[in-house]
Amino acid sequence: MLTLKKELPFTEQEILDFLENTRTPFYVYDEAGIRNRIKKLKEAFSWANFKEYFAVKATPNPFILQITKEEGCGVDCSSMAELVLAQKAGFKNEDILFTSNDTPLSEYEKALSLNAVLNLDDIGHINILKERLYLPELVSIRYNPGGDFGNEIIGNLEESKFGVPKSDLIKGYKLLQKHGVKKFGLHAMLVSNELNPRNIIMVAKFLFNTAFEIKKELGIDLDFIDLGGGFGIPYKPDEEELDIYYISQEIKKLYEEILINNGLNPPKIYMEHGRYISGPNGYLVTKVFHIKDSFKKYVGIDANSANLLRPAMYKAYHHITVLNKKFEDENETYDVVGSLCENNDKLAVDRALPKLESGDILVFHDVGAHGHSMGFNYNGKLRSAEYLFTSDRKFKMIRRAETIDDYFSTLNF
Ligand SMILES: *Cc1c(COP(=O)(O)O)cnc(C)c1O
Numbered sequence: 001m002l003t004l005k006k007e008l009p010f011t012e013q014e015i016l017d018f019l020e021n022t023r024t025p026f027y028v029y030d031e032a033g034i035r036n037r038i039k040k041l042k043e044a045f046s047w048a049n050f051k052e053y054f055a056v057k058a059t060p061n062p063f064i065l066q067i068t069k070e071e072g073c074g075v076d077c078s079s080m081a082e083l084v085l086a087q088k089a090g091f092k093n094e095d096i097l098f099t100s101n102d103t104p105l106s107e108y109e110k111a112l113s114l115n116a117v118l119n120l121d122d123i124g125h126i127n128i129l130k131e132r133l134y135l136p137e138l139v140s141i142r143y144n145p146g147g148d149f150g151n152e153i154i155g156n157l158e159e160s161k162f163g164v165p166k167s168d169l170i171k172g173y174k175l176l177q178k179h180g181v182k183k184f185g186l187h188a189m190l191v192s193n194e195l196n197p198r199n200i201i202m203v204a205k206f207l208f209n210t211a212f213e214i215k216k217e218l219g220i221d222l223d224f225i226d227l228g229g230g231f232g233i234p235y236k237p238d239e240e241e242l243d244i245y246y247i248s249q250e251i252k253k254l255y256e257e258i259l260i261n262n263g264l265n266p267p268k269i270y271m272e273h274g275r276y277i278s279g280p281n282g283y284l285v286t287k288v289f290h291i292k293d294s295f296k297k298y299v300g301i302d303a304n305s306a307n308l309l310r311p312a313m314y315k316a317y318h319h320i321t322v323l324n325k326k327f328e329d330e331n332e333t334y335d336v337v338g339s340l341c342e343n344n345d346k347l348a349v350d351r352a353l354p355k356l357e358s359g360d361i362l363v364f365h366d367v368g369a370h371g372h373s374m375g376f377n378y379n380g381k382l383r384s385a386e387y388l389f390t391s392d393r394k395f396k397m398i399r400r401a402e403t404i405d406d407y408f409s410t411l412n413f
Contacts (some may be wrong), residue, residue: 004238005237005321005326006237006319006321008321008363009030009032009033009281009283009389010389010393012323012326014393015285015323015361015363016361018395019285019361024285024286024287024303024361025284025285025303026284026285026386027283027285027368027372027384027385027386028283028285028387029064029282029283029388029389029398030281030283030368031388033281034064034067034278035070035071035391038072038073038277039071040244041244041273041276041277042071042072044244045269045271048252048269049268049269050268050271051072051073051074051268051269052068052072052073052272052273052277053073053075053076053270053271053272054068054073054076054272054273054274054277055076055273055275056075056077056078056274057079058275058278058279058369058370058373059274059278059368059371059372059373061398062085062088063388063396064278065089065091066090069090069091069095074096075089075091075095075097076229077096077099077100077111078100078101079100079107080104080107083096083110083114083116086114092115092116093115094115094116094117094138096114096115096116097117097119097140097272098111098118099119099121099187100121101122103121105128105132108129109133112136115136117140118140119141119226120140120142120164121142121162121164122164122168123168126139126172130179135176135179135180135181136181137181137182137183138181138182138183138223139176139181139183139184140186140187140224141164141173141185141186142162142187142189143169143186143187143207143210144157144160144162145157145165145190145206146158146165149190149191149203150196150198150199151190151191151192151199151230153191153192153314154190154192157190162189163188169186169210169214170217170218173220174218177218183223184214185223185270186207186210186211186222186224186225186226187225188203188207189229189272190203190230192229192230193233194230195232195234195240195242197243197246197247200242200247201247201250204227204250205254205258207225207227208225208255209258211225211259211267212258212259212264215262221265221267222264223267223268224269224270225267225269226270227269227270228271229273229274229275229276231244231271231273232276233275233276233279233280235318235319235365236319237319242276251269275369278368278369279370281368282366282368282372283368284318284363284367285361285362285363285364286301286303286307286362286363288356288357288358288359288360288362289301289358290358291356291357291358296334296335297333298334298337299334299335300337300339301336301337301347303338303364304337304339304345304347305340305344306340306376306381306383307372307381307384308347308364309374309375309376310370310374311348312344312345312346312347313374318347318348318367320362320364321363322353322362323360323363324360325354328354328355329354332352332353333351333352334356335349335351336348336362340378340379340381342378372384377407380404382403382404382406383402384401384402385399386398
């Protein structure tokens with residue numbers, strides 16, 4: 001059977017040499033790949049006053065954040081820990097967007113101390129900020145228009161806990177104006193892992209029209225419009241990359257038609273992709289322990305869903321390359337499983353692979369975003385190390401593996 005392949009950033013020899021002295025499982029990120037994705041995104045949107053705010057939750061490692069910083073990104077944070085990470089990586093002021101929800105006061109306090117841009121998930125937060133802390137000069141509101149933008153993951157927005165409906169959006173800007181806020185942002189995240197350009201363009205058109213309505217109703221020229229994250233990546237080898245140059249040109253036409261031709265001050269365009277930047281540039285390297293021949297054929301590996309949750313949580317597909325067997329026929333069908341005491345602990349189901357044996361190395365593709373970061377400790381499983389495959393082709397540890405002492409460190413016994 002001929003199946004499509006996915007490429008690795010390192011040669012088989014490079015990774016096999018590294019594996020001689022390195023314990024599996026581990027994550028490895030491709031520095032050059034991350035830099036290239038950011039460069040491409042910035043180039044595509046260079047017609048606008050554009051900024052990408054890397055979604056920290058996708059890959060919350062300061063070395064990765066540092067790379068995005070060097071490439072001119074800001075960061076999008078949603079929690080105390082993410083704010084601290086952003087701070088440690090050297091971000092401040094308008095380079096930090098704080099897109100939180102159900103936010104504790106202590107996190108607003110931290111965000112304000114970094115002079116970050118607050119992106120409010122509810123207008124109820126306006127009075128809390130006014131009374132307990134203060135309102136900065138620039139504030140953004142997260143909009144949830146309801147309805148459905150054709151995205152499978154987000155679906156019906158009336159079931160979404162995020163953002164405020166139209167009436168609250170208008171009320172919110174009015175209240176902010178009353179309290180002396182001078183500059184305003186509009187934010188929405190209406191698609192996720194979206195591979196259909198039409199849906200992405202539709203979101204931009206919708207938000208530009210909303211900006212025009214805000215101008216008509218309140219006289220406000222928005223400082224920025226944040227189109228959210230959510231550009232998809234081709235997880236399956238037969239899926240196609242988004243043509244972001246095409247998307248950008250279509251969005252440019254709408255920007256001119258709806259905003260410029262109606263006399264609005266040109267707002268900045270922000271995005272906050274995680275997956276699009278780091279997703280294709282992360283790999284999970286694992287080793288086969290056992291092959292089990294039962295009702296189905298099972299490949300037991302040294303990683304499990306605590307290392308990579310997406311397959312169990314979303315039935316997500318992650319392509320697998322078997323080192324040293326790239327050119328062998330994939331005429332076995334396996335479930336690739338971990339050792340959790342949960343039957344959904346399967347990192348691949350009914351997957352065509354070459355005949356495997358104990359000791360084979362399986363590399364999972366496209367795990368750079370929402371991979372390691374979604375890890376957990378169920379069954380006492382430990383979080384793996386993270387490495388950077390640097391632009392000069394070296395493997396550099398950027399997070400050590402958890403030890404059993406780390407795991408027990410919060411217990412008194
Ligand atoms: C998770 C998230 C993102 C990033 O999503 P990707 O799919 O990684 O692009 C951006 N913005 C918000 C508000 C999010 O919650």
